[in-house]
Amino acid sequence: MFKRTEDIMTQTQIAVQREWLALQPGDTLALRGATGTRLQLATATPGDAQVRVWLTEEGQPDDVFLHSGDSYAVRGGGRVVLTVWLGTARLRLQTPAATGTRARKSALGRVEFA
Helix, strand or coil, rough: CCCHHHHHHHCEEEECCCEEECCCCEEEEEECCCCHHHHHHEEEECCCCCCEEEEEEEECCCEEECCCCCCCCCCCCCCEEEEECCCCEEEEEECCCCCCCCCCCCCEEEECCC
């Protein structure tokens, strides 16, 4: 008996080894165990100022909207979900140890693309 594709895989887990991730409109990224990680947003195309990302963090009272040039520091160890709403975004994930220096590899607990 065959299973439907939807039943087999709804999320993809990855190990982040790049300094920047390119995300398209509609892409969703979930982070777990990322306390202290700084998320920095930039446009994928120089001169394109129209990038907007929605972010929600478990345990925080308000959602956040990031625009190109904005950054966000993860406060807790729960789940963080972000979705690209507008434009092609470049996202940089800097762990607490890498903040202030060039981050070569992320040490996040878990990263998922949904």
